Amino acid sequence: MMPHATIPPPLPCPRHVLVWGWIASIFSLSPHLLSMPPALSVGCLVVGLYWLWNVLGNHQRWFPGSYVQLFFLATSLLTIRITYGQWLGRETATAFLVTLAFLKMFELRRERDLFVLVLLGYFLLITQFFQSQSLLQTFYAIATATVSTLVLVLNHRSETPLKICWHQTGKTILQALPLTGIFFLLLPRLHAPLWTSPATAKQTITGLSESMQPGSISQLILSSKVVFRVRFLTPPPSPATMYWRGPVLWQLRGETWHSLAVPLSHPPPRPKHFGPGWIHEVTMEPNSLRYMFALEFPQAAPPGGQLSRDRQMVSLEPIDTAIRYTVISHPDFSKKPSFLELDKSWALALPGSGNARARRLAQTWRETFSHPEAIVRAGLDYFVANAFVYTLSPPLLAHDSIDGFLFDTRKGFCEHYAGAFTFLMRSAGVPARIVTGYQGGTLNPLGDHLTVRNSDAHAWTEAWLPDQGWVRIDPTAVVSPSRVETGIQEAIAREPGIPPSLNPKNGLLQQWRNVWDLADHRWNQIVLGFDAEKQMAFWSYLGWSQPESWELVVALLLATAAFPFIFSLLARVVKSASGSKDVTEVMYQKFCRKLARAGVARFPWEGALTFGERAGSLLPQNRTEILLIAKNCSELRYEKNTSPDKIHALDRRIRAFKPQGKQPGERDPLRAKTKTLEALPPNPRRGG
Amino acid sequence: MPHPWPPWKLSKTQPAIGENGVRLNYRTIFILPEPLGVVYGLMAMTMIVGSLNFAINPAVVLACLFTSILLVALTQTHRNLLGLMILPAPPIPVFAGERIPVGLVLKEMNRRPRFTLGLKSPTVPETARLINLDAKQTGYLEHYLPPHRRGPMHTGRLTLYSRFPLGLIIAWSHFELAKPIIVYPKPEPKTMIPPSWDTRQGQGEGAHGPAGDDFIGLENWQPGDSPRKIHWKASAQHSTLLVKRFEGTTSEKTWLRWEDTGLTEVEARLSRLCRWVLNAEEQGQPYGLILPNVTIPPGIGDAHRHRCLEALAMFPQS
Incomplete structure (x- = not known):
C-alpha cells in the first residue's frame, strides 16, 4: 500500500494552519467522544492522532483510498447502529457526524477541506448543548468558536503572522458580541416546537431515578452537579426540615426498590385548611428526567406538571431545558388523607422470601406493640440501641442485604437505613414506602438562593399511621442527626476518600463555588429561561408592548x-x-500650554528649537530645562527610531516642568517686533 | 462574474486610473459572499432554527454569534478596501508573446492596516501573491495578463479584491488603466542575428563596429551607460562607478533601418529591428531608428530604447 515516491506530497496549506485546524477540531469534537461508543471514540482518536503525527513529521503520509475509507465508514455506521439500536435519533446523528469529521482528516487535500472540517466542528459544537447547557459549557463553546474562527483567518494564501491573525480573530469576535445580544433579544421564541426530535437513546444520567438499590445514592452523592436552585418568597424553613420530595418507591424486588410503573393518577385530596405555607421558586437544571422537586408537601403542581396521589410532582415532558416554577408547600398538607385499599396493599407488599431474620424481628414488634406508632418507635430505637454507623462507604453485602445490614455490618448510608426500615415496618404490618429526594442544600450568601446538588441526595421512609396519615420518618436522622441538621458535608467530613466538593474545610474553594454557583444561577435565570413570555416582558419593559x-x-x-x-x-x-496624533506631539502641546500659561506663547511658525531659545531667554530661571525639553521633543519627533524609554523620560520631565511666570513688567522684545508678522501665512517648513 | 451595474454607470463603478490615481469609495466597492460564505450562512440559519425549535437558549446564543461573525466579517472585508488609493505603477517593458505584467501602487491613507489584497482580471481569476499593507504604507501589487500581440493594449477590467478576514466574503473594486500598455514586438532570437548586422553597421556614420576592441580608458558612469560596461574592480576603489570606454564607441552612431532588415514581411522586420535595438542597447552603442513613417535620431538609454520600441510597437498593422 505504501507509495513508492520518497518525497512526501506537499501539504494542502501551511503546517501551522493545519495544526490549528486540528486543535479546533479536537476542541469541538472531543466532548462528543465521551458519549459515543467507546470503540468508535478510540478509533476516532487514533485517526486524529495519526493525522497530527503525519502533519508534524515529514512522513510518507499514507492516507487510505476511497475503498478503505468506505470500509471505515461502514464499520462505524454499524457500530453506531448496534450501540444505539436505531438509525434516527440525536445521538446517532451526532456520532455519525463526529465519525465523518474524523474521517475527513484523511482527505485534507485542499484548503476547502479544512474549511469543511471547521464547519462540521461548528455544527457539532452546537449539538453539545443537548447534553449540557451550563455556563461552563457556553464558555467552552465560545472558546472553541474563537479557535475555529482563527483557523478561518489563517486559512488564506497569505503570510500574515499568527499574532495579527489572533488579533483579528479577537476583534471579530468582540465586535460580533453586541450584535449577538441584539439577535438573541429579537429572535422570536416559539410557543411550541415546530417539530420534535426523534426519541433519544437511553443515556447515563446522574440524578435520582425510579429505582434505588444499596449504593445508588452513595454513588450519586459523589456528583456535585446542581439539580435545582430555590429562591424563597416567604421566610424559609430551617435546614433540618427541608425535604425536597422526589420519586416515591413502593415495590421491593430483590435488592432494589422501584416506583410504580404507572403513577397514581388521582390527584391527592386538597387539604381543607392550612397555614401560610412556604412559597418558593425552583429553577431546575435540565436532566432529561421528569421529576420536579419541591419542598414537602406541594399544594398543587405548577403548569406543565402533574401531582400524583403519593405527592410526586412529575413534568409532562422530559426536562430537557432549564425550567422555572413557583410552588406553595405546607408541612401539614399530607395529614389525614383518605387511604385507599389499593394503596394499602402496595404499602404492605413484600417479596415472598428472604431476609428472614428481619422478618422475625418485625414479628416480635408486631406481637409486643398494639399501636403502629409504638412499632415505629421500636424500629427507630433499634438503630440507636445497636450503635449503627452512618458512612458513605459501607461494607459490601451479599445475599439478604437487609439482614446483613441490620444484624452484621450495621454500617450504612441513607438508602440502607430507609430500605431496611421500610422493610421492617412492612413486616410488622405498618404500611410504609420509601421517598427519595434531596435534603438541605447550600445557601449561597451572594445570590440569596439555595443550591441543591446531587450530593444532597437522600432517602427516607413514610409510614401510614391511622390517626395521622402518612408521616415522614427519617431513620438516618436518628443515627446521624448532623446529616439533616447541618448537611451532608459535616456528617461525612471525617471519612477518607470523599471528593473535595464535599469537604467543608476549604474556605477559598467554598467561596469560589459560591461565586460560580451564583453566575450559573443567573445564567439559568436570564439566558436559559428567556422564553416567549420573558421576551414579551422584556420588550414591554422597553416600551414596545406585545410585539x-x-x-x-x-x-x-x-x-x-x-x-x-x-x-x-x-x-x-x-x-x-x-485622534491618533503621535505621542510626542501630544506631549509637546502640553509643554507649550504650560509655557503659554507662564506668558510665553508659541508662534505658529516657530519650530521647537527656536521657540525653546526664545522661551529660555524670557524665562531665565527655567532656561536649561526648557532648552533640554525642546531639544528632546525635536529629536523624538524627527528621529526614526524612538525608544519608549526616551518617550517616558520626556513625559516625566514635561509633567514635572513648572515654569516660573514672567515678571509682569518685562516686555517680550520679539513679540513686539513680530506683531505685524502674525498676519502673514506661516511658513510650512518651520511649522512645529 | 456579470457586472452588477448597467453600462451607463460603468464610468463611475469602473473608473479609469490615470496619473492621479483613484481612491476607493462606497460607490466603487462591491461585496458578496463567497460560496463558502453561503454555506456558512445557511449553516448558521439552520442552527438558529434548530436551537429555537428545541428552545435551547445557549445554542441560540452560539448560533447568533456565528451569524454576527458573518455580518462583522462583511463590514471588515468592505473596510479592508475602503479608502485605498490606487495609482498606476511605471510600465514594465514587455514583448509580444510574454505574459503582460500590470503593476499597481496601493497607498494606505486611513491609518489602518490592510491585509491579503490581490488583483485579478476576467481572464486570470487569481493572483499568485497577495499583499498586506501597514497603516500609511505604500505597496506594490503585480498581476500578469495573458500574452498579447504588439501594439497598445488596453488592460480592460482589473479587479482589486480581498477576502480578509474570514475568506467567507469577497469585496472587490473594478477599474481599468487609463493609459494602454505598449506591447513591444517580439524580438528575434539572439542566435538569428543576420550577417548583415556587421556590414550594415559599417555603412553607418561611424567607421568602426559597435564593439571596438581598443580600450582607451575609464570614464564616470552616466545614465544610459550599459551595466555591462562598468569596470567593477576599478569602481570598487573609487566612490563613483567607472565605465570602460572603447575606441569609437562614444561618438559613433548606428542607424537601424527598415530597409536593411533584408526581410519583406512587416512583423518579421519589426521583430528583427526590435532585436537590433536590444543588442545595440546591450552593447552601449548609440543608435537611431529609421522606419517608413518615423525617424528617431540616435541616442542611448532606457528612455531612448522605449521610444524606439514604442515606435516599432505602434507601427501600423499591415
Whole structure:
C-alpha cells in the first residue's frame, strides 16, 4: 500500500494552519467522544492522532483510498447502529457526524477541506448543548468558536503572522458580541416546537431515578452537579426540615426498590385548611428526567406538571431545558388523607422470601406493640440501641442485604437505613414506602438562593399511621442527626476518600463555588429561561408592548441591514476621538500650554528649537530645562527610531516642568517686533 | 462574474486610473459572499432554527454569534478596501508573446492596516501573491495578463479584491488603466542575428563596429551607460562607478533601418529591428531608428530604447 515516491506530497496549506485546524477540531469534537461508543471514540482518536503525527513529521503520509475509507465508514455506521439500536435519533446523528469529521482528516487535500472540517466542528459544537447547557459549557463553546474562527483567518494564501491573525480573530469576535445580544433579544421564541426530535437513546444520567438499590445514592452523592436552585418568597424553613420530595418507591424486588410503573393518577385530596405555607421558586437544571422537586408537601403542581396521589410532582415532558416554577408547600398538607385499599396493599407488599431474620424481628414488634406508632418507635430505637454507623462507604453485602445490614455490618448510608426500615415496618404490618429526594442544600450568601446538588441526595421512609396519615420518618436522622441538621458535608467530613466538593474545610474553594454557583444561577435565570413570555416582558419593559413575531423578525432584519452603517459610523467616531496624533506631539502641546500659561506663547511658525531659545531667554530661571525639553521633543519627533524609554523620560520631565511666570513688567522684545508678522501665512517648513 | 451595474454607470463603478490615481469609495466597492460564505450562512440559519425549535437558549446564543461573525466579517472585508488609493505603477517593458505584467501602487491613507489584497482580471481569476499593507504604507501589487500581440493594449477590467478576514466574503473594486500598455514586438532570437548586422553597421556614420576592441580608458558612469560596461574592480576603489570606454564607441552612431532588415514581411522586420535595438542597447552603442513613417535620431538609454520600441510597437498593422 505504501507509495513508492520518497518525497512526501506537499501539504494542502501551511503546517501551522493545519495544526490549528486540528486543535479546533479536537476542541469541538472531543466532548462528543465521551458519549459515543467507546470503540468508535478510540478509533476516532487514533485517526486524529495519526493525522497530527503525519502533519508534524515529514512522513510518507499514507492516507487510505476511497475503498478503505468506505470500509471505515461502514464499520462505524454499524457500530453506531448496534450501540444505539436505531438509525434516527440525536445521538446517532451526532456520532455519525463526529465519525465523518474524523474521517475527513484523511482527505485534507485542499484548503476547502479544512474549511469543511471547521464547519462540521461548528455544527457539532452546537449539538453539545443537548447534553449540557451550563455556563461552563457556553464558555467552552465560545472558546472553541474563537479557535475555529482563527483557523478561518489563517486559512488564506497569505503570510500574515499568527499574532495579527489572533488579533483579528479577537476583534471579530468582540465586535460580533453586541450584535449577538441584539439577535438573541429579537429572535422570536416559539410557543411550541415546530417539530420534535426523534426519541433519544437511553443515556447515563446522574440524578435520582425510579429505582434505588444499596449504593445508588452513595454513588450519586459523589456528583456535585446542581439539580435545582430555590429562591424563597416567604421566610424559609430551617435546614433540618427541608425535604425536597422526589420519586416515591413502593415495590421491593430483590435488592432494589422501584416506583410504580404507572403513577397514581388521582390527584391527592386538597387539604381543607392550612397555614401560610412556604412559597418558593425552583429553577431546575435540565436532566432529561421528569421529576420536579419541591419542598414537602406541594399544594398543587405548577403548569406543565402533574401531582400524583403519593405527592410526586412529575413534568409532562422530559426536562430537557432549564425550567422555572413557583410552588406553595405546607408541612401539614399530607395529614389525614383518605387511604385507599389499593394503596394499602402496595404499602404492605413484600417479596415472598428472604431476609428472614428481619422478618422475625418485625414479628416480635408486631406481637409486643398494639399501636403502629409504638412499632415505629421500636424500629427507630433499634438503630440507636445497636450503635449503627452512618458512612458513605459501607461494607459490601451479599445475599439478604437487609439482614446483613441490620444484624452484621450495621454500617450504612441513607438508602440502607430507609430500605431496611421500610422493610421492617412492612413486616410488622405498618404500611410504609420509601421517598427519595434531596435534603438541605447550600445557601449561597451572594445570590440569596439555595443550591441543591446531587450530593444532597437522600432517602427516607413514610409510614401510614391511622390517626395521622402518612408521616415522614427519617431513620438516618436518628443515627446521624448532623446529616439533616447541618448537611451532608459535616456528617461525612471525617471519612477518607470523599471528593473535595464535599469537604467543608476549604474556605477559598467554598467561596469560589459560591461565586460560580451564583453566575450559573443567573445564567439559568436570564439566558436559559428567556422564553416567549420573558421576551414579551422584556420588550414591554422597553416600551414596545406585545410585539408580534413578525414584528420582531422585521426589527431583526432592519437591525441586520443597519448594522454595517452603524458599524462604520461608530468606527469613524472612535477613530476621530482617538485622534491618533503621535505621542510626542501630544506631549509637546502640553509643554507649550504650560509655557503659554507662564506668558510665553508659541508662534505658529516657530519650530521647537527656536521657540525653546526664545522661551529660555524670557524665562531665565527655567532656561536649561526648557532648552533640554525642546531639544528632546525635536529629536523624538524627527528621529526614526524612538525608544519608549526616551518617550517616558520626556513625559516625566514635561509633567514635572513648572515654569516660573514672567515678571509682569518685562516686555517680550520679539513679540513686539513680530506683531505685524502674525498676519502673514506661516511658513510650512518651520511649522512645529 | 456579470457586472452588477448597467453600462451607463460603468464610468463611475469602473473608473479609469490615470496619473492621479483613484481612491476607493462606497460607490466603487462591491461585496458578496463567497460560496463558502453561503454555506456558512445557511449553516448558521439552520442552527438558529434548530436551537429555537428545541428552545435551547445557549445554542441560540452560539448560533447568533456565528451569524454576527458573518455580518462583522462583511463590514471588515468592505473596510479592508475602503479608502485605498490606487495609482498606476511605471510600465514594465514587455514583448509580444510574454505574459503582460500590470503593476499597481496601493497607498494606505486611513491609518489602518490592510491585509491579503490581490488583483485579478476576467481572464486570470487569481493572483499568485497577495499583499498586506501597514497603516500609511505604500505597496506594490503585480498581476500578469495573458500574452498579447504588439501594439497598445488596453488592460480592460482589473479587479482589486480581498477576502480578509474570514475568506467567507469577497469585496472587490473594478477599474481599468487609463493609459494602454505598449506591447513591444517580439524580438528575434539572439542566435538569428543576420550577417548583415556587421556590414550594415559599417555603412553607418561611424567607421568602426559597435564593439571596438581598443580600450582607451575609464570614464564616470552616466545614465544610459550599459551595466555591462562598468569596470567593477576599478569602481570598487573609487566612490563613483567607472565605465570602460572603447575606441569609437562614444561618438559613433548606428542607424537601424527598415530597409536593411533584408526581410519583406512587416512583423518579421519589426521583430528583427526590435532585436537590433536590444543588442545595440546591450552593447552601449548609440543608435537611431529609421522606419517608413518615423525617424528617431540616435541616442542611448532606457528612455531612448522605449521610444524606439514604442515606435516599432505602434507601427501600423499591415
